[in-house]
Amino acid sequence: MESLAADLRDRALGRVIDRADIAEFSVLKTYDPPLAALHGAELKDVARHGKFLDLITSPAAPAAPGTALHLITHLARAGWLRWREDLPDQPPRPGKGPLAFRLRFADGAGFDLTEAGTRKRLAVYLVTDPAAVPGIASLGPDPLSPEFTAEALGGLLGGRRTQIKGVLRDQRLIAGIGNAYSDEVLHAARMSPFRLASSLSPDEVKSLHGVIITTLRGAIERSSGLAASELKKEKKAGLSVHGRTGEKCPVCGDTIHEVSFANSALQYCPTCQTGGKPLADRRLSRLLK
Numbered sequence: 001m002e003s004l005a006a007d008l009r010d011r012a013l014g015r016v017i018d019r020a021d022i023a024e025f026s027v028l029k030t031y032d033p034p035l036a037a038l039h040g041a042e043l044k045d046v047a048r049h050g051k052f053l054d055l056i057t058s059p060a061a062p063a064a065p066g067t068a069l070h071l072i073t074h075l076a077r078a079g080w081l082r083w084r085e086d087l088p089d090q091p092p093r094p095g096k097g098p099l100a101f102r103l104r105f106a107d108g109a110g111f112d113l114t115e116a117g118t119r120k121r122l123a124v125y126l127v128t129d130p131a132a133v134p135g136i137a138s139l140g141p142d143p144l145s146p147e148f149t150a151e152a153l154g155g156l157l158g159g160r161r162t163q164i165k166g167v168l169r170d171q172r173l174i175a176g177i178g179n180a181y182s183d184e185v186l187h188a189a190r191m192s193p194f195r196l197a198s199s200l201s202p203d204e205v206k207s208l209h210g211v212i213i214t215t216l217r218g219a220i221e222r223s224s225g226l227a228a229s230e231l232k233k234e235k236k237a238g239l240s241v242h243g244r245t246g247e248k249c250p251v252c253g254d255t256i257h258e259v260s261f262a263n264s265a266l267q268y269c270p271t272c273q274t275g276g277k278p279l280a281d282r283r284l285s286r287l288l289k
């Protein structure tokens, strides 16, 4: 997504929009302002919010001085953006084919958004405030941003009577840790994945905060400069417990265990994290009752 945004910036900044058209009705998720408001608007910048691409334009007839219009898209799994130097004058006919949306600049260049397959997930929004798009407003803070302080983490955990593993991988609370690195963070912090978030002491919050940052920085350092094809292998090699059920803990040599969690599984080291006691697999024990 970041490279797609950079590519669009190179090609299209300063261009004036002629028209925006939908070719698949389900794509457009907003109605006010209408797509016609983009006519004559100049593309000022292209930003990214998580997996959303944000085309920031200054409209020809702004609702208020300085009001930007944001054309935001989420390509979903099967969506793609294709730049074209020469688009037809006429709007596309809705219906058949993978074409979902077309943006044409006044000089005839522009891009198509296409979506393969039948699952219509690609979405387009036209808004004056990106936070109005569901999924953008709900992304939690980036753990490597300056706002993510130990106090901010404490605020997220305080009063939350859910397991710490679930909190760490919830994108709405903290963006970008995910399933694998939440296992790694909890192992490095020597903390049970089933600890209640609200039960952490201020010292534990502080040390967890430090571990989150060093774990993510380490992962980024290891992968910097690697080609996309090497990234997966490097990620796997850098993990201590995640995906390593039955292997030896690199810290203490105990056997790494697995327990079901939500709709998947998590891995942990009993000696490092749970005082040597294996965690009870709730799904399994429910089946045995």
Ligand SMILES: [Zn+2]
Binding pocket: 249, 250, 251, 252, 253, 254, 269, 270, 271, 272, 273
């Ligand atoms: Zn261990």
